[in-house]
Amino acid sequence: AQSVTQLGSHVSVSEGALVLLRCNYSSSVPPYLFWYVQYPNQGLQLLLKYTSAATLVKGINGFEAEFKKSETSFHLTKPSAHMSDAAEYFCAVSERNNDMRFGAGTRLTVKP
Amino acid sequence: DADVTQTPRNRITKTGKRIMLECSQTKGHDRMYWYRQDPGLGLRLIYYSFDVKDINKGEISDGYSVSRQAQAKFSLSLESAIPNQTALYFCATSDLARTDTQYFGPGTRLTVL
Numbered sequence: 001a002q003s004v005t006q007l008g009s010h011v012s013v014s015e016g017a018l019v020l021l022r023c024n025y026s027s028s029v030p031p032y033l034f035w036y037v038q039y040p041n042q043g044l045q046l047l048l049k050y051t052s053a054a055t056l057v058k059g060i061n062g063f064e065a066e067f068k069k070s071e072t073s074f075h076l077t078k079p080s081a082h083m084s085d086a087a088e089y090f091c092a093v094s095e096r097n098n099d100m101r102f103g104a105g106t107r108l109t110v111k112p
Numbered sequence: 113d114a115d116v117t118q119t120p121r122n123r124i125t126k127t128g129k130r131i132m133l134e135c136s137q138t139k140g141h142d143r144m145y146w147y148r149q150d151p152g153l154g155l156r157l158i159y160y161s162f163d164v165k166d167i168n169k170g171e172i173s174d175g176y177s178v179s180r181q182a183q184a185k186f187s188l189s190l191e192s193a194i195p196n197q198t199a200l201y202f203c204a205t206s207d208l209a210r211t212d213t214q215y216f217g218p219g220t221r222l223t224v225l
Binding site: 006009036042043045046049099100102103104105 | 116152154156160206214215
């Protein structure tokens with residue numbers, strides 16, 4: 001079955017610094033890959049998704065992620081962190097006709 | 113109005129009680145899912161349904177059951193609640209024709225005493 005590993009349960013950056021959240025996946029077929037964000041006391045919101053088109057995917061709020069098949073990775077980046085980016089981020093993998101699997105999540109803290 | 117709604121939003125119950133969590137969607141999606149979220153464990157799939165006549169167990173289905181009453185409605189039941197079922201529960205929907213992106217409800221916080 002497909003799976004996702006998120007490296008680092010908690011990442012802390014300063015405002016204006018680069019954000020890098022790491023995600024590695026395992027899948028037996030070409031996967032769909034997703035990043036979701038969860039703000040406090042809210043449900044999950046889609047940030048971006050990879051569906052076998054361009055390997056560099058741009059999402060909302062200035063985030064982007066790059067699909068690297070050779071590294072089985074789909075890391076999330078943002079050049080300059082804002083205080084409003086503080087949230088929990090989940091990477092997920094889907095094998096189309098199978099269910100979606102989520103990583104354990106990475107909590108991002110942004111320091112002023 | 114929200115596309116995916118969950119009721120109730122919060123519930124406190126006692127061990128041994130039967131509980132039903134309800135999910136409704138107006139997105140017209142065929143696929144619906146129930147997850148639970150626990151700190152440090154992310155989201156774990158309980159059950160999913162690819163259409164009204166299709167119900168599948170997820171990673172952690174023991175102690176839970178579901179009912180897909182219509183395309184738009186998917187209910188999760190705890191027949192006899194226990195304290196380790198205290199968690200945040202999310203319903204989601206997706207449409208394979210649109211890359212299977214999942215859309216989440218606001219969640220139900222369940223506490224079992």
